[in-house]
């Protein structure tokens with residue numbers, strides 16, 4: 290049986306790394322994220338695991354001998370002012386599940402690797418699913434040169450950690466792994482509404498991330514009549530409304546502009562430049578949706594006599610998870626008394642990278658309340674313990 294008190298203690302301990310009350314800020318490749326890796330590594334080192342950090346900042350803890358491993362874990366970073374459970378609960382439950390198997394002297398036929406992925410959120414450098422994309426060879430070109438708001442590049446941040454600065458060196462063959470399992474909070478209301486503690490992920494939405502720059506003409510706010518302006522912020526605002534209109538018109542589709550910056554950013558200057566983010570997701574066909582939004586950017590820019598450039602950060606297709614692992618996770622949930630429904634994930638996850646690289650991949654959702662990507666995000670100890678036990682039982686089945 291999993292050790293509920295140990296899990297409770299560790300949820301609290303990890304929440305304190307980059308934490309303030311119920312809020313957590315552990316940005317990718319930051320000192321806080323490294324402290325979290327050190328903490329997780331210390332728990333498994335005590336179990337005789339081989340602990341290593343890879344050139345992209347991912348933490349791996351390997352138990353067992355040679356051969357393709359069962360990989361289990363989640364991400365250890367957070368969004369700014371995020372919650373205590375997004376990513377972290379998956380790492381904590383993976384550790385708890387493996388320790389439970391070791392304590393129960395499970396006969397492990399395959400090695401197990403626990404992973405704490407680096408920078409899944411992409412909140413600092415803009416590139417989401419960074420650590421897992423590096424391992425499975427799915428990083429876009431030029432990622433190492435991307436910079437945060439302080440001008441620090443991914444390469445600089447990796448070198449500051451003691452790595453060589455090239456995340457592509459973290460590449461591993463898909464053959465290194467026989468399966469990947471990830472436990473994660475649902476981050477939405479469906480399990481809560483259904484009164485169920487656990488769910489099994491059938492598929493994960495397709496996601497497109499980009500940065501749009503609209504270039505107009507800065508000018509005097511008082512001396513420039515309305516008919517002779519090329520206002521970059523007004524043009525961007527029309528695009529924001531177009532994203533909402535297009536997303537609302539498409540089934541199972543969402544669109545968000547979460548970041549926006551105006552230059553020069555003075556109240557008495559007509560905005561000359563506006564840079565904003567695009568986060569487009571659908572469980573249907575991603576490319577036509579992206580195409581429609583980008584066409585609206587071009588149309589609006591032309592009509593307003595401003596320039597528009599698109600910097601694509603990521604394009605991850607809709608990802609269906611492995612049917613056999615979905616069945617195994619449903620059996621794992623049933624072993625703790627939960628008839629887990631299958632859900633599509635509206636959130637993106639590291640699991641998309643192993644799955645798209647051909648590694649059989651499964652995800653287990655734990656009920657969460659209070660939304661997500663904010664301090665009110667919550668998962669109860671009861672549900673976390675059920676998730677950890679279901680994960681342990683599933684791990685025992687596929688690795689034992």
Ligand code: HGY
Nearest residue numbers: 409410417635636637
């Ligand atoms: O944005 C997401 O869906 C995930 O939380 N990174």
Ligand code: MN
Nearest residue numbers: 368375410662
């Ligand atoms: Mn997240």
Ligand code: MN
Nearest residue numbers: 364375376409
């Ligand atoms: Mn997450």
